[in-house]
Amino acid sequence: MTPGVGxxxxxxxxxxxxxxxxxFGALRSELERLRLRPEAVESIALRDRxxxxxxELERLRxxxxxxVLALDDGAYPALLREIPDPPITLYARGAWRECxxxxxxxxxxxxxxxxxxxxxxxxxARELAxxxxxxxxxxxxxIDAAAHRGALEAGGRTAAVLGTGLDEVYPRDHxxxxxxxxxxxxxxxxxxxxxxPPAAENFxxxxxxxxxxxxxxxxxxxSELSGSLITARLALEQGxxxxxxxxxxxSRNSFGTNFLIKGAGAKLVQQWQDVVAELPAExxxxxxPPESEGGKGFDARTAPPPADLSEGERAVLKLLTADEPAxxxxxxxxxxxxxxxxxxxxxxxxxxxxxxxxxxxCFVRKM
Amino acid sequence: MTPGVGxxxxxxxxxxxxxxxxxFGALRSELERLRLRPEAVESIALRDRxxxxxxELERLRxxxxxxVLALDDGAYPALLREIPDPPITLYARGAWRECxxxxxxxxxxxxxxxxxxxxxxxxxARELAxxxxxxxxxxxxxIDAAAHRGALEAGGRTAAVLGTGLDEVYPRDHxxxxxxxxxxxxxxxxxxxxxxPPAAENFxxxxxxxxxxxxxxxxxxxSELSGSLITARLALEQGxxxxxxxxxxxSRNSFGTNFLIKGAGAKLVQQWQDVVAELPAExxxxxxPPESEGGKGFDARTAPPPADLSEGERAVLKLLTADEPAxxxxxxxxxxxxxxxxxxxxxxxxxxxxxxxxxxxCFVRKM
Numbered sequence: 001m002t003p004g005v006g007x008x009x010x011x012x013x014x015x016x017x018x019x020x021x022x023x024f025g026a027l028r029s030e031l032e033r034l035r036l037r038p039e040a041v042e043s044i045a046l047r048d049r050x051x052x053x054x055x056e057l058e059r060l061r062x063x064x065x066x067x068v069l070a071l072d073d074g075a076y077p078a079l080l081r082e083i084p085d086p087p088i089t090l091y092a093r094g095a096w097r098e099c100x101x102x103x104x105x106x107x108x109x110x111x112x113x114x115x116x117x118x119x120x121x122x123x124x125a126r127e128l129a130x131x132x133x134x135x136x137x138x139x140x141x142x143i144d145a146a147a148h149r150g151a152l153e154a155g156g157r158t159a160a161v162l163g164t165g166l167d168e169v170y171p172r173d174h175x176x177x178x179x180x181x182x183x184x185x186x187x188x189x190x191x192x193x194x195x196x197p198p199a200a201e202n203f204x205x206x207x208x209x210x211x212x213x214x215x216x217x218x219x220x221x222x223s224e225l226s227g228s229l230i231t232a233r234l235a236l237e238q239g240x241x242x243x244x245x246x247x248x249x250x251s252r253n254s255f256g257t258n259f260l261i262k263g264a265g266a267k268l269v270q271q272w273q274d275v276v277a278e279l280p281a282e283x284x285x286x287x288x289p290p291e292s293e294g295g296k297g298f299d300a301r302t303a304p305p306p307a308d309l310s311e312g313e314r315a316v317l318k319l320l321t322a323d324e325p326a327x328x329x330x331x332x333x334x335x336x337x338x339x340x341x342x343x344x345x346x347x348x349x350x351x352x353x354x355x356x357x358x359x360x361x362c363f364v365r366k367m
Numbered sequence: 368m369t370p371g372v373g374x375x376x377x378x379x380x381x382x383x384x385x386x387x388x389x390x391f392g393a394l395r396s397e398l399e400r401l402r403l404r405p406e407a408v409e410s411i412a413l414r415d416r417x418x419x420x421x422x423e424l425e426r427l428r429x430x431x432x433x434x435v436l437a438l439d440d441g442a443y444p445a446l447l448r449e450i451p452d453p454p455i456t457l458y459a460r461g462a463w464r465e466c467x468x469x470x471x472x473x474x475x476x477x478x479x480x481x482x483x484x485x486x487x488x489x490x491x492a493r494e495l496a497x498x499x500x501x502x503x504x505x506x507x508x509x510i511d512a513a514a515h516r517g518a519l520e521a522g523g524r525t526a527a528v529l530g531t532g533l534d535e536v537y538p539r540d541h542x543x544x545x546x547x548x549x550x551x552x553x554x555x556x557x558x559x560x561x562x563x564p565p566a567a568e569n570f571x572x573x574x575x576x577x578x579x580x581x582x583x584x585x586x587x588x589x590s591e592l593s594g595s596l597i598t599a600r601l602a603l604e605q606g607x608x609x610x611x612x613x614x615x616x617x618s619r620n621s622f623g624t625n626f627l628i629k630g631a632g633a634k635l636v637q638q639w640q641d642v643v644a645e646l647p648a649e650x651x652x653x654x655x656p657p658e659s660e661g662g663k664g665f666d667a668r669t670a671p672p673p674a675d676l677s678e679g680e681r682a683v684l685k686l687l688t689a690d691e692p693a694x695x696x697x698x699x700x701x702x703x704x705x706x707x708x709x710x711x712x713x714x715x716x717x718x719x720x721x722x723x724x725x726x727x728x729c730f731v732r733k734m
Contacts, residue, residue, distance in 0.1 A: 204711070248621075254615075255637070259718055261628065261635050262634070
């Protein structure tokens with residue numbers, strides 16, 4: 001709240017004086033040496049925002065279940081701390097601890113979206129949340145709202161990152177959604193002080209936090225100049241995984257997502273497993289346990305071979321192990337099948353996620 | 368037509384004896400040393416298929432405008448000659464010379480397809496053919512037919528590769544389409560002798576020729592176990608570019624194409640330029656001439672900056688050259704814009720194909 005002190009100056013101050021207390025106990029001459037703006041030096045030396053800060057904390061307590069996390073708190077989300085210039089304070093309300101301790105995945109997209117986009121966001125968020133991931137989004141209309149609702153439907157965790165103060169939900173008609181998120185074990189998060197009204201220039205900061213909190217961000221639908229594409233770009237710059245859901249090239253709403261896949265290195269998502277497979281191994285293996293819990297028929301990886309395999313596919317699958325890559329010529333020899341037919345059978349098995357092709361026309365069984 | 372002699376044995380014979388005449392002039396003992404099947408040695412030594420071959424050539428002449436190209440002809444398509452085990456004879460009818468001398472691109476997909484798929488195949492084929500590419504497809508229902516028709520509508524070239532003899536068009540109700548292709552400067556091509564009826568086992572050979580003739584293959588729509596996926600796999604194995612058109616993940620018809628993009632290295636196609644951009648440089652540059660001929664607003668690359676750029680985008684574009692990559696921090700300094708806003712503007716320019724991002728957050732203007 002100190003005038004003239006943004007995240008960078010704050011970081012410099014904390015580095016120099018070790019803690020907020022250290023900063024406010026510093027000599028004016030020491031502050032001046034850090035080349036802060038004069039009004040910042042003045043405000044810190046006079047501690048003239050302390051009364052306002054007390055009021056802020058009281059209002060926060062009155063709101064119920066809300067806290068301010070400081071960058072040097074143990075509670076501050078570890079992934080967010082890694083981004084360039086993380087916010088030095090983060091306001092959080094609801095079950096933020098549980099939500100932010102679990103692995104988070106952002107699910108975002110256009111406000112103006114198609115029914116397809118809404119359905120996919122809802123479905124994907126539901127599937128991800130039901131596996132224990134926290135679905136992070138921006139509480140906006142369209143894809144964001146569908147993502148939060150999908151996670152809630154699964155009885156899972158969801159965190160809404162706001163571009164306003166915790167007490168100023170935007171858009172207004174998402175107040176009920178915000179209440180539902182709080183009531184069902186979700187969380188609201190923002191870097192903006194109480195009372196901050198919606199302002200266009202704040203939403204990019206919100207997007208930075210969505211990707212900053214998340215291991216990866218899934219863009220479900222985005223038109224040519226959608227803000228979600230900025231989120232995707234920020235996520236890439238923060239070293240996060242970026243995913244996009246493809247759509248018909250004749251749909252404006254999928255232009256941006258198709259573009260991300262084509263030209264910006266986003267990974268194509270057909271189903272929730274495509275997201276989980278790219279998360280760090282320890283997260284992915286916890287979410288895809290060795291014993292299948294019935295992934296609605298999607299998760300073939302851990303299940304016994306599906307009953308509808310053809311005889312040929314079954315025979316080829318038997319020739320493969322998970323440890324020893326087999327060359328296609330070797331498989332042709334062992335199966336007695338022409339390479340062309342074998343290739344077709346292997347492709348079928350690959351598409352059912354039973355087999356993986358390695359470089360050099362070698363194949364292994366997926367476990 | 369010699370029993371027991373497929374492409375491999377034929378290749379061995381030609382290698383040993385230099386020409387078809389050499390093969391038929393060979394001593395029986397020489398033939399036996401090549402470990403051919405006994406019936407093949409017998410047939411070659413007795414020249415017992417020569418009369419049948421004469422009849423075949425006469426029937427072909429009667430058909431009009433048809434020829435047999437042999438592997439060692441100059442007229443045999445050069446790209447097809449490069450694939451493993453190319454057919455030693457290729458039947459061609461119509462303007463095959465013009466069609467196969469021009470750069471070819473396969474446009475294929477499911478027989479059962481959606482309206483979306485049909486529209487995209489038609490549009491894409493039209494755009495590609497109007498730039499002088501020959502659109503190669505399989506004369507099947509669905510995507511194939513739409514691709515041929517799109518090329519014809521553009522007044523461009525199209526070649527239909529058959530899984531039957533030249534005189535046996537399949538499906539029957541595509542006879543008129545086949546006639547239209549021949550009448551409008553297109554061609555029919557097959558490896559199968561006259562009179563070969565449709566048989567399921569022959570269609571994979573047809574697919575091999577589609578990709579074999581082509582610099583790249585675009586799969587427009589394909590369900591999970593579609594033959595088009597086999598074509599894509601064969602094309603990859605032949606070292607051809609493979610492209611796929613994405614579609615809604617809720618559509619069965621796009622499952623295969625999305626899968627190809629996600630897991631099999633296919634390039635995502637949003638518009639015809641995405642195909643051309645991946646073709647060999649000399650082909651691409653001939654098709655994308657320095658002076659834009661008005662690509663329906665798609666081809667921004669060569670046009671002056673579009674009128675609908677924002678002031679910010681215009682300003683950023685002015686800072687960029689085609690030769691000197693500029694780092695984003697440098698651009699921020701020169702423009703006075705915050706990096707975040709700049710990043711958004713650059714992404715917008717990138718999506719309009721005016722700017723390219725290089726590794727290390729550097730940017731250049733596209734020419």
